[in-house]
Amino acid sequence: MERLTSALLEDAVDQISRMPGIGKKSALRIMLHLLKQPNADVERLGNSIINARNNIGYCKVCHNISDTETCAICANPRRDGSILCVVENIQDVMSVENTQQFAGLYHVLGGIISPMDGIGPNDLNIESLVERVKAGGINEVILALSATIEGDTTSFYIYRKLADTGVKVTSLARGVAVGDSLQYADEVTLGSSILNRVPFSGK
Amino acid sequence: MERLTSALLEDAVDQISRMPGIGKKSALRIMLHLLKQPNADVERLGNSIINARNNIGYCKVCHNISDTETCAICANPRRDGSILCVVENIQDVMSVENTQQFAGLYHVLGGIISPMDGIGPNDLNIESLVERVKAGGINEVILALSATIEGDTTSFYIYRKLADTGVKVTSLARGVAVGDSLQYADEVTLGSSILNRVPFSGK
DSSP: OOOOSOHHHHHHHHHHTTSTTOOHHHHHHHHHHHTTSOHHHHHHHHHHHHHHHHHOEEOTTTOOEESSSSOTTTTOTTSEEEEEEEESSHHHHHHHHHHTOOOEEEEEOSSOOBGGGTBOGGGTTTHHHHHHHHTSOOOEEEEOOOSSHHHHHHHHHHHHHHGGGTOEEEEOOOOOOTTOOGGGSOHHHHHHHHHTOOOOOOO | OOOOSOHHHHHHHHHHTTSTTOOHHHHHHHHHHHHTSOHHHHHHHHHHHHHHHHHOEEOTTTOOEESSSSOTTTTOTTSEEEEEEEESSHHHHHHHHHHTOOOEEEEEOSSOOBGGGTBOGGGTTTHHHHHHHHTSOOOEEEEOOOSSHHHHHHHHHHHHHHGGGTOEEEEOOOOOOTTOOGGGSOHHHHHHHHHTOOOOOOO
16 A cells, blocks of 8 residues: 555545455545545535434334334335245345335344354344244245355244244245246256246236 | 435435445445444544545645645655656655655646646646746656656646756656566557667666
């Protein structure tokens, strides 16, 4: 890293380069760009980051990110409260929302069981999921976790935890991705999509 | 872009994605990372950006970036004040400093003559360069500008402006880059390095 003639710049570059995916060179480029912007704009940037950190909380029901006690999804009376979609993190809520195919509520685990990373069931929001289901009114729990060993382990753990509640537990269909050629699909995925074939709908 | 359930998050992501080279997806990833950091760390990040913007100035002598009226390089009594290195911008000062081959002072133009971008000589710190040279004590001016048409145009303009001061004007050697194979050097560069060949020093 180059020696800078400004301690203030050095400090700012140092701070920016702590952001994930931003190295010292990019941080310097960003900061030199910001120095050319109006002071008010840069203040707005800095303050919006601080403000977000200090005031964003998590929904007490589903653990999704929220500015209020209950998130906008949980508080929406038009969402179907009888079906829960269990996801690993906040990004996954956004991904599912993006499909516009799901009108139920969510439950954000805040991670996935991963012994390698020292993350066990007790580090995740699984207990509150079981309580939500036991409280009644929920007919189906969709386990929308990654198609990885960790995802499958977590799904199986939750499945067993929910076994005596009698709730219907489903998981995402695994199969050939839309737009993919069969010849490029891996055999496990292709095999799974043959086993789980669906009636042809013509859609 | 996904719909976010937090207006604060949306605002912060929006602000971060205005930084050069950072899109909405990266901004979201950065902000979700910051939400996991201690509040104090995020406040330090935000404030150091604001602080840098509000308090960094430019050296009144060489126009390099500086926290003080005169930058650390200009104020250093061990630097050779008789030789000036003219560069386009602050990054170029850092690049030259990094070589550890230059112990003189700098003059930062703040850009390069570029009619296409509407940048003329009067938009650059050329007048103050001429004044510095006329004030005396400077024996050599090194034009360390990019080897582009704009760089050459700017060099030529400055060369003519300094003609009647009698100062020695030099420019960077152009030639085969260290580590480069001759067969990959372009013919103009190779031709220039033949014309400007130097006595073999064995170094």
